[in-house]
Amino acid sequence: MASSPVARATxxxxxxxxxxxxxxxxxVPFLFMVMTSFKSQQESFSSSVWALPEALDLVNYNDVLSGPFLTYFKNSVMVVVISVLLIMLISSMAAFAFARMRFRFNEAIFGxxxxxxxxxxxxxxxxxxxxxxxxxxxxxxxxxxxPYVATSLPISVFILTEFMRQIPKELEEAARLDGCGPFAIFFKVFLPLxxxxxxxxxxxxxxxLWNxxxxxxxxxxxxxxxxxxxxIWDYQGQYTANIPAILTVVTLTSLPLVVAYAFGQEKIVKGMMAGSLKG
Structure with missing residues:
Protein backbone atom coordinates (compact mmCIF):
# COMPACT_ATOMS: atom_id res chain seq x y z
CA MET A 1 0.00 0.00 0.00
CA ALA A 2 1.40 3.40 -0.99
CA SER A 3 2.13 5.80 1.82
CA SER A 4 0.01 8.93 2.15
CA PRO A 5 1.34 12.39 1.27
CA VAL A 6 1.27 13.30 4.97
CA ALA A 7 3.43 10.30 5.88
CA ARG A 8 5.90 11.09 3.10
CA ALA A 9 6.11 14.73 4.17
CA THR A 10 6.61 13.69 7.80
CA VAL A 28 29.14 18.07 21.24
CA PRO A 29 31.15 15.85 23.68
CA PHE A 30 34.11 15.89 21.30
CA LEU A 31 33.96 19.70 20.97
CA PHE A 32 33.75 20.03 24.77
CA MET A 33 36.80 17.79 25.15
CA VAL A 34 38.87 19.79 22.65
CA MET A 35 37.81 23.18 24.04
CA THR A 36 38.62 22.24 27.63
CA SER A 37 42.03 20.89 26.63
CA PHE A 38 43.05 24.47 25.70
CA LYS A 39 42.04 25.89 29.10
CA SER A 40 44.20 26.22 32.16
CA GLN A 41 43.13 24.43 35.32
CA GLN A 42 42.18 27.74 36.94
CA GLU A 43 40.17 28.83 33.90
CA SER A 44 38.28 25.51 33.81
CA PHE A 45 37.07 26.16 37.38
CA SER A 46 36.35 29.88 37.06
CA SER A 47 34.61 29.97 33.67
CA SER A 48 31.47 28.34 32.36
CA VAL A 49 31.75 24.72 31.27
CA TRP A 50 30.78 25.63 27.71
CA ALA A 51 32.75 28.89 27.56
CA LEU A 52 35.34 29.13 24.82
CA PRO A 53 38.97 29.17 26.00
CA GLU A 54 40.39 32.67 26.47
CA ALA A 55 43.33 31.72 24.24
CA LEU A 56 44.54 28.67 22.35
CA ASP A 57 47.05 27.82 25.06
CA LEU A 58 49.22 24.79 24.26
CA VAL A 59 50.62 24.44 27.78
CA ASN A 60 48.59 21.30 28.47
CA TYR A 61 49.78 19.68 25.24
CA ASN A 62 53.40 20.58 26.01
CA ASP A 63 53.10 19.16 29.53
CA VAL A 64 51.48 15.93 28.33
CA LEU A 65 53.90 15.35 25.45
CA SER A 66 56.92 16.09 27.64
CA GLY A 67 55.82 13.40 30.10
CA PRO A 68 55.53 9.63 29.65
CA PHE A 69 52.73 9.98 27.09
CA LEU A 70 54.93 8.90 24.16
CA THR A 71 55.95 5.78 26.10
CA TYR A 72 52.31 4.92 26.62
CA PHE A 73 51.68 5.57 22.93
CA LYS A 74 54.52 3.27 21.86
CA ASN A 75 53.24 0.52 24.15
CA SER A 76 49.70 0.84 22.80
CA VAL A 77 50.88 0.70 19.19
CA MET A 78 52.99 -2.40 19.83
CA VAL A 79 50.32 -4.26 21.79
CA VAL A 80 47.46 -3.40 19.41
CA VAL A 81 49.40 -4.15 16.20
CA ILE A 82 50.66 -7.55 17.42
CA SER A 83 47.25 -8.46 18.85
CA VAL A 84 45.34 -7.49 15.70
CA LEU A 85 47.74 -9.42 13.45
CA LEU A 86 47.36 -12.54 15.61
CA ILE A 87 43.58 -12.11 15.69
CA MET A 88 43.42 -11.84 11.90
CA LEU A 89 45.61 -14.92 11.37
CA ILE A 90 43.99 -17.20 13.97
CA SER A 91 40.39 -16.17 13.29
CA SER A 92 40.77 -16.46 9.50
CA MET A 93 42.22 -19.98 9.77
CA ALA A 94 39.49 -21.02 12.21
CA ALA A 95 36.81 -19.45 10.01
CA PHE A 96 38.10 -21.35 6.96
CA ALA A 97 37.87 -24.62 8.89
CA PHE A 98 34.34 -23.93 10.10
CA ALA A 99 33.10 -22.60 6.75
CA ARG A 100 34.65 -25.10 4.31
CA MET A 101 35.85 -28.21 6.15
CA ARG A 102 33.47 -30.91 7.31
CA PHE A 103 34.43 -32.65 10.52
CA ARG A 104 32.73 -34.06 13.57
CA PHE A 105 31.30 -31.49 16.01
CA ASN A 106 31.88 -28.66 13.53
CA GLU A 107 28.69 -26.80 14.44
CA ALA A 108 29.06 -27.57 18.16
CA ILE A 109 32.59 -26.16 18.36
CA PHE A 110 31.61 -23.12 16.29
CA GLY A 111 28.66 -22.48 18.58
CA PRO A 147 43.91 -11.75 26.82
CA TYR A 148 43.33 -9.28 23.98
CA VAL A 149 43.55 -12.02 21.35
CA ALA A 150 41.44 -14.48 23.33
CA THR A 151 38.62 -12.04 24.06
CA SER A 152 38.53 -10.79 20.45
CA LEU A 153 38.46 -14.18 18.72
CA PRO A 154 34.74 -15.08 19.15
CA ILE A 155 33.31 -12.15 17.23
CA SER A 156 36.17 -12.23 14.71
CA VAL A 157 35.63 -15.94 13.97
CA PHE A 158 31.89 -15.33 13.67
CA ILE A 159 32.28 -12.47 11.17
CA LEU A 160 34.86 -14.25 9.02
CA THR A 161 33.03 -17.60 9.05
CA GLU A 162 29.86 -16.00 7.72
CA PHE A 163 31.95 -14.12 5.16
CA MET A 164 33.81 -17.20 3.91
CA ARG A 165 30.60 -19.18 3.57
CA GLN A 166 29.56 -16.76 0.82
CA ILE A 167 32.68 -17.34 -1.30
CA PRO A 168 31.67 -19.44 -4.34
CA LYS A 169 32.49 -23.14 -4.05
CA GLU A 170 33.57 -23.17 -7.70
CA LEU A 171 36.74 -21.29 -6.75
CA GLU A 172 37.62 -23.90 -4.15
CA GLU A 173 36.90 -26.75 -6.57
CA ALA A 174 39.04 -25.14 -9.27
CA ALA A 175 41.93 -24.82 -6.80
CA ARG A 176 41.60 -28.50 -5.87
CA LEU A 177 41.73 -29.47 -9.54
CA ASP A 178 44.98 -27.52 -9.80
CA GLY A 179 46.42 -29.68 -7.03
CA CYS A 180 46.09 -27.27 -4.12
CA GLY A 181 45.76 -28.68 -0.63
CA PRO A 182 43.84 -27.07 2.26
CA PHE A 183 46.66 -24.70 3.20
CA ALA A 184 47.23 -23.58 -0.39
CA ILE A 185 43.49 -23.05 -0.90
CA PHE A 186 43.34 -20.97 2.27
CA PHE A 187 46.36 -18.77 1.53
CA LYS A 188 45.89 -18.44 -2.25
CA VAL A 189 42.10 -18.28 -2.56
CA PHE A 190 40.22 -17.58 0.66
CA LEU A 191 42.62 -15.21 2.39
CA PRO A 192 42.89 -12.76 -0.55
CA LEU A 193 39.12 -12.85 -1.12
CA LEU A 209 41.83 -2.69 22.05
CA TRP A 210 43.17 0.85 21.70
CA ASN A 211 40.60 1.96 24.31
CA ILE A 232 44.99 9.82 32.66
CA TRP A 233 46.11 8.43 36.02
CA ASP A 234 49.16 10.70 35.87
CA TYR A 235 46.90 13.76 36.14
CA GLN A 236 44.61 12.85 39.00
CA GLY A 237 45.28 12.47 42.68
CA GLN A 238 43.37 11.27 45.69
CA TYR A 239 41.43 14.49 46.17
CA THR A 240 41.83 16.44 42.93
CA ALA A 241 42.24 16.03 39.19
CA ASN A 242 43.68 18.21 36.43
CA ILE A 243 40.64 18.11 34.15
CA PRO A 244 42.16 20.08 31.21
CA ALA A 245 45.26 17.85 31.22
CA ILE A 246 43.12 14.71 31.38
CA LEU A 247 41.03 15.89 28.42
CA THR A 248 44.24 16.74 26.58
CA VAL A 249 45.35 13.12 27.02
CA VAL A 250 41.94 11.92 25.82
CA THR A 251 42.10 14.23 22.79
CA LEU A 252 45.57 13.02 21.77
CA THR A 253 44.54 9.41 22.39
CA SER A 254 41.40 9.69 20.28
CA LEU A 255 43.05 11.36 17.27
CA PRO A 256 44.47 8.09 15.80
CA LEU A 257 41.04 6.49 16.17
CA VAL A 258 39.30 9.40 14.45
CA VAL A 259 41.73 9.22 11.54
CA ALA A 260 41.52 5.41 11.33
CA TYR A 261 37.73 5.39 11.40
CA ALA A 262 37.47 8.26 8.90
CA PHE A 263 39.44 6.21 6.37
CA GLY A 264 38.08 2.80 7.37
CA GLN A 265 34.36 3.28 8.05
CA GLU A 266 33.42 2.28 4.50
CA LYS A 267 35.43 -0.94 4.82
CA ILE A 268 33.67 -1.78 8.09
CA VAL A 269 30.22 -1.35 6.56
CA LYS A 270 31.13 -3.29 3.42
CA GLY A 271 32.71 -6.09 5.43
CA MET A 272 29.67 -6.44 7.66
CA MET A 273 27.28 -6.42 4.71
CA ALA A 274 29.41 -8.82 2.68
CA GLY A 275 29.17 -11.41 5.42
CA SER A 276 25.40 -11.12 5.63
CA LEU A 277 24.49 -11.06 1.94
CA LYS A 278 24.80 -14.00 -0.42
CA GLY A 279 26.54 -13.69 -3.74
Whole structure:
Protein backbone atom coordinates (compact mmCIF):
# COMPACT_ATOMS: atom_id res chain seq x y z
CA MET A 1 0.00 0.00 0.00
CA ALA A 2 1.40 3.40 -0.99
CA SER A 3 2.13 5.80 1.82
CA SER A 4 0.01 8.93 2.15
CA PRO A 5 1.34 12.39 1.27
CA VAL A 6 1.27 13.30 4.97
CA ALA A 7 3.43 10.30 5.88
CA ARG A 8 5.90 11.09 3.10
CA ALA A 9 6.11 14.73 4.17
CA THR A 10 6.61 13.69 7.80
CA UNK A 11 9.39 11.34 6.76
CA UNK A 12 11.14 14.05 4.74
CA UNK A 13 11.13 16.31 7.79
CA UNK A 14 11.81 13.70 10.48
CA UNK A 15 14.88 12.12 8.87
CA UNK A 16 16.96 15.34 8.64
CA UNK A 17 15.85 16.39 12.14
CA UNK A 18 16.86 13.06 13.64
CA UNK A 19 20.11 13.14 11.69
CA UNK A 20 20.97 16.61 13.03
CA UNK A 21 20.03 15.51 16.55
CA UNK A 22 22.33 12.49 16.37
CA UNK A 23 25.10 14.66 14.90
CA UNK A 24 24.81 16.96 17.92
CA UNK A 25 24.82 14.03 20.36
CA UNK A 26 28.05 12.65 18.89
CA UNK A 27 29.81 15.95 18.16
CA VAL A 28 29.14 18.07 21.24
CA PRO A 29 31.15 15.85 23.68
CA PHE A 30 34.11 15.89 21.30
CA LEU A 31 33.96 19.70 20.97
CA PHE A 32 33.75 20.03 24.77
CA MET A 33 36.80 17.79 25.15
CA VAL A 34 38.87 19.79 22.65
CA MET A 35 37.81 23.18 24.04
CA THR A 36 38.62 22.24 27.63
CA SER A 37 42.03 20.89 26.63
CA PHE A 38 43.05 24.47 25.70
CA LYS A 39 42.04 25.89 29.10
CA SER A 40 44.20 26.22 32.16
CA GLN A 41 43.13 24.43 35.32
CA GLN A 42 42.18 27.74 36.94
CA GLU A 43 40.17 28.83 33.90
CA SER A 44 38.28 25.51 33.81
CA PHE A 45 37.07 26.16 37.38
CA SER A 46 36.35 29.88 37.06
CA SER A 47 34.61 29.97 33.67
CA SER A 48 31.47 28.34 32.36
CA VAL A 49 31.75 24.72 31.27
CA TRP A 50 30.78 25.63 27.71
CA ALA A 51 32.75 28.89 27.56
CA LEU A 52 35.34 29.13 24.82
CA PRO A 53 38.97 29.17 26.00
CA GLU A 54 40.39 32.67 26.47
CA ALA A 55 43.33 31.72 24.24
CA LEU A 56 44.54 28.67 22.35
CA ASP A 57 47.05 27.82 25.06
CA LEU A 58 49.22 24.79 24.26
CA VAL A 59 50.62 24.44 27.78
CA ASN A 60 48.59 21.30 28.47
CA TYR A 61 49.78 19.68 25.24
CA ASN A 62 53.40 20.58 26.01
CA ASP A 63 53.10 19.16 29.53
CA VAL A 64 51.48 15.93 28.33
CA LEU A 65 53.90 15.35 25.45
CA SER A 66 56.92 16.09 27.64
CA GLY A 67 55.82 13.40 30.10
CA PRO A 68 55.53 9.63 29.65
CA PHE A 69 52.73 9.98 27.09
CA LEU A 70 54.93 8.90 24.16
CA THR A 71 55.95 5.78 26.10
CA TYR A 72 52.31 4.92 26.62
CA PHE A 73 51.68 5.57 22.93
CA LYS A 74 54.52 3.27 21.86
CA ASN A 75 53.24 0.52 24.15
CA SER A 76 49.70 0.84 22.80
CA VAL A 77 50.88 0.70 19.19
CA MET A 78 52.99 -2.40 19.83
CA VAL A 79 50.32 -4.26 21.79
CA VAL A 80 47.46 -3.40 19.41
CA VAL A 81 49.40 -4.15 16.20
CA ILE A 82 50.66 -7.55 17.42
CA SER A 83 47.25 -8.46 18.85
CA VAL A 84 45.34 -7.49 15.70
CA LEU A 85 47.74 -9.42 13.45
CA LEU A 86 47.36 -12.54 15.61
CA ILE A 87 43.58 -12.11 15.69
CA MET A 88 43.42 -11.84 11.90
CA LEU A 89 45.61 -14.92 11.37
CA ILE A 90 43.99 -17.20 13.97
CA SER A 91 40.39 -16.17 13.29
CA SER A 92 40.77 -16.46 9.50
CA MET A 93 42.22 -19.98 9.77
CA ALA A 94 39.49 -21.02 12.21
CA ALA A 95 36.81 -19.45 10.01
CA PHE A 96 38.10 -21.35 6.96
CA ALA A 97 37.87 -24.62 8.89
CA PHE A 98 34.34 -23.93 10.10
CA ALA A 99 33.10 -22.60 6.75
CA ARG A 100 34.65 -25.10 4.31
CA MET A 101 35.85 -28.21 6.15
CA ARG A 102 33.47 -30.91 7.31
CA PHE A 103 34.43 -32.65 10.52
CA ARG A 104 32.73 -34.06 13.57
CA PHE A 105 31.30 -31.49 16.01
CA ASN A 106 31.88 -28.66 13.53
CA GLU A 107 28.69 -26.80 14.44
CA ALA A 108 29.06 -27.57 18.16
CA ILE A 109 32.59 -26.16 18.36
CA PHE A 110 31.61 -23.12 16.29
CA GLY A 111 28.66 -22.48 18.58
CA UNK A 112 30.89 -22.81 21.63
CA UNK A 113 33.33 -20.25 20.26
CA UNK A 114 30.57 -17.82 19.31
CA UNK A 115 29.08 -18.24 22.80
CA UNK A 116 32.26 -16.64 24.08
CA UNK A 117 30.83 -13.29 22.95
CA UNK A 118 28.35 -13.32 25.85
CA UNK A 119 30.98 -14.01 28.54
CA UNK A 120 31.72 -10.82 30.54
CA UNK A 121 35.45 -10.19 30.49
CA UNK A 122 35.42 -9.09 34.13
CA UNK A 123 34.86 -12.64 35.39
CA UNK A 124 38.12 -13.68 33.71
CA UNK A 125 40.28 -11.06 35.40
CA UNK A 126 41.29 -13.10 38.46
CA UNK A 127 42.28 -16.32 36.64
CA UNK A 128 44.07 -14.33 33.93
CA UNK A 129 45.93 -12.31 36.56
CA UNK A 130 47.03 -15.48 38.40
CA UNK A 131 48.07 -17.15 35.15
CA UNK A 132 50.04 -14.09 34.09
CA UNK A 133 51.90 -14.05 37.42
CA UNK A 134 52.73 -17.75 37.16
CA UNK A 135 54.06 -17.35 33.62
CA UNK A 136 56.26 -14.42 34.66
CA UNK A 137 54.58 -12.05 32.21
CA UNK A 138 53.07 -9.64 34.72
CA UNK A 139 53.83 -5.96 34.11
CA UNK A 140 54.88 -6.45 30.50
CA UNK A 141 53.29 -5.68 27.16
CA UNK A 142 53.08 -9.41 26.43
CA UNK A 143 50.77 -9.82 29.42
CA UNK A 144 48.10 -7.94 27.45
CA UNK A 145 48.45 -9.64 24.07
CA UNK A 146 47.13 -13.05 25.18
CA PRO A 147 43.91 -11.75 26.82
CA TYR A 148 43.33 -9.28 23.98
CA VAL A 149 43.55 -12.02 21.35
CA ALA A 150 41.44 -14.48 23.33
CA THR A 151 38.62 -12.04 24.06
CA SER A 152 38.53 -10.79 20.45
CA LEU A 153 38.46 -14.18 18.72
CA PRO A 154 34.74 -15.08 19.15
CA ILE A 155 33.31 -12.15 17.23
CA SER A 156 36.17 -12.23 14.71
CA VAL A 157 35.63 -15.94 13.97
CA PHE A 158 31.89 -15.33 13.67
CA ILE A 159 32.28 -12.47 11.17
CA LEU A 160 34.86 -14.25 9.02
CA THR A 161 33.03 -17.60 9.05
CA GLU A 162 29.86 -16.00 7.72
CA PHE A 163 31.95 -14.12 5.16
CA MET A 164 33.81 -17.20 3.91
CA ARG A 165 30.60 -19.18 3.57
CA GLN A 166 29.56 -16.76 0.82
CA ILE A 167 32.68 -17.34 -1.30
CA PRO A 168 31.67 -19.44 -4.34
CA LYS A 169 32.49 -23.14 -4.05
CA GLU A 170 33.57 -23.17 -7.70
CA LEU A 171 36.74 -21.29 -6.75
CA GLU A 172 37.62 -23.90 -4.15
CA GLU A 173 36.90 -26.75 -6.57
CA ALA A 174 39.04 -25.14 -9.27
CA ALA A 175 41.93 -24.82 -6.80
CA ARG A 176 41.60 -28.50 -5.87
CA LEU A 177 41.73 -29.47 -9.54
CA ASP A 178 44.98 -27.52 -9.80
CA GLY A 179 46.42 -29.68 -7.03
CA CYS A 180 46.09 -27.27 -4.12
CA GLY A 181 45.76 -28.68 -0.63
CA PRO A 182 43.84 -27.07 2.26
CA PHE A 183 46.66 -24.70 3.20
CA ALA A 184 47.23 -23.58 -0.39
CA ILE A 185 43.49 -23.05 -0.90
CA PHE A 186 43.34 -20.97 2.27
CA PHE A 187 46.36 -18.77 1.53
CA LYS A 188 45.89 -18.44 -2.25
CA VAL A 189 42.10 -18.28 -2.56
CA PHE A 190 40.22 -17.58 0.66
CA LEU A 191 42.62 -15.21 2.39
CA PRO A 192 42.89 -12.76 -0.55
CA LEU A 193 39.12 -12.85 -1.12
CA UNK A 194 38.47 -12.18 2.58
CA UNK A 195 40.03 -8.72 2.42
CA UNK A 196 36.82 -6.82 3.34
CA UNK A 197 36.14 -9.15 6.27
CA UNK A 198 39.74 -8.92 7.49
CA UNK A 199 39.61 -5.14 7.24
CA UNK A 200 36.43 -5.14 9.29
CA UNK A 201 37.84 -7.17 12.17
CA UNK A 202 41.16 -5.29 12.03
CA UNK A 203 39.52 -1.88 12.40
CA UNK A 204 36.88 -3.06 14.87
CA UNK A 205 39.31 -4.86 17.15
CA UNK A 206 41.94 -2.15 16.76
CA UNK A 207 39.53 0.48 18.05
CA UNK A 208 38.33 -1.72 20.90
CA LEU A 209 41.83 -2.69 22.05
CA TRP A 210 43.17 0.85 21.70
CA ASN A 211 40.60 1.96 24.31
CA UNK A 212 40.84 -1.14 26.52
CA UNK A 213 41.33 -0.23 30.18
CA UNK A 214 40.56 -3.01 32.63
CA UNK A 215 43.16 -5.60 31.52
CA UNK A 216 45.81 -2.89 31.13
CA UNK A 217 45.03 -1.67 34.65
CA UNK A 218 45.18 -5.13 36.24
CA UNK A 219 48.11 -6.67 34.32
CA UNK A 220 50.52 -3.70 34.25
CA UNK A 221 51.80 -1.44 37.01
CA UNK A 222 54.85 0.53 35.84
CA UNK A 223 55.10 3.54 33.57
CA UNK A 224 57.26 1.68 31.06
CA UNK A 225 54.59 -0.94 30.32
CA UNK A 226 51.31 0.96 30.63
CA UNK A 227 49.17 1.82 27.61
CA UNK A 228 47.35 5.03 26.67
CA UNK A 229 44.06 4.46 28.57
CA UNK A 230 46.11 4.55 31.79
CA UNK A 231 47.80 7.86 30.96
CA ILE A 232 44.99 9.82 32.66
CA TRP A 233 46.11 8.43 36.02
CA ASP A 234 49.16 10.70 35.87
CA TYR A 235 46.90 13.76 36.14
CA GLN A 236 44.61 12.85 39.00
CA GLY A 237 45.28 12.47 42.68
CA GLN A 238 43.37 11.27 45.69
CA TYR A 239 41.43 14.49 46.17
CA THR A 240 41.83 16.44 42.93
CA ALA A 241 42.24 16.03 39.19
CA ASN A 242 43.68 18.21 36.43
CA ILE A 243 40.64 18.11 34.15
CA PRO A 244 42.16 20.08 31.21
CA ALA A 245 45.26 17.85 31.22
CA ILE A 246 43.12 14.71 31.38
CA LEU A 247 41.03 15.89 28.42
CA THR A 248 44.24 16.74 26.58
CA VAL A 249 45.35 13.12 27.02
CA VAL A 250 41.94 11.92 25.82
CA THR A 251 42.10 14.23 22.79
CA LEU A 252 45.57 13.02 21.77
CA THR A 253 44.54 9.41 22.39
CA SER A 254 41.40 9.69 20.28
CA LEU A 255 43.05 11.36 17.27
CA PRO A 256 44.47 8.09 15.80
CA LEU A 257 41.04 6.49 16.17
CA VAL A 258 39.30 9.40 14.45
CA VAL A 259 41.73 9.22 11.54
CA ALA A 260 41.52 5.41 11.33
CA TYR A 261 37.73 5.39 11.40
CA ALA A 262 37.47 8.26 8.90
CA PHE A 263 39.44 6.21 6.37
CA GLY A 264 38.08 2.80 7.37
CA GLN A 265 34.36 3.28 8.05
CA GLU A 266 33.42 2.28 4.50
CA LYS A 267 35.43 -0.94 4.82
CA ILE A 268 33.67 -1.78 8.09
CA VAL A 269 30.22 -1.35 6.56
CA LYS A 270 31.13 -3.29 3.42
CA GLY A 271 32.71 -6.09 5.43
CA MET A 272 29.67 -6.44 7.66
CA MET A 273 27.28 -6.42 4.71
CA ALA A 274 29.41 -8.82 2.68
CA GLY A 275 29.17 -11.41 5.42
CA SER A 276 25.40 -11.12 5.63
CA LEU A 277 24.49 -11.06 1.94
CA LYS A 278 24.80 -14.00 -0.42
CA GLY A 279 26.54 -13.69 -3.74
Missing amino acids: GRVAVPVLGLFWLAVTT LIVAGMIVPIHITLVPIYLMTRQLGLYDSQFALIG SGPGLSTIAIYNGIM EFIFAYVLTSSTGTRTLPLA
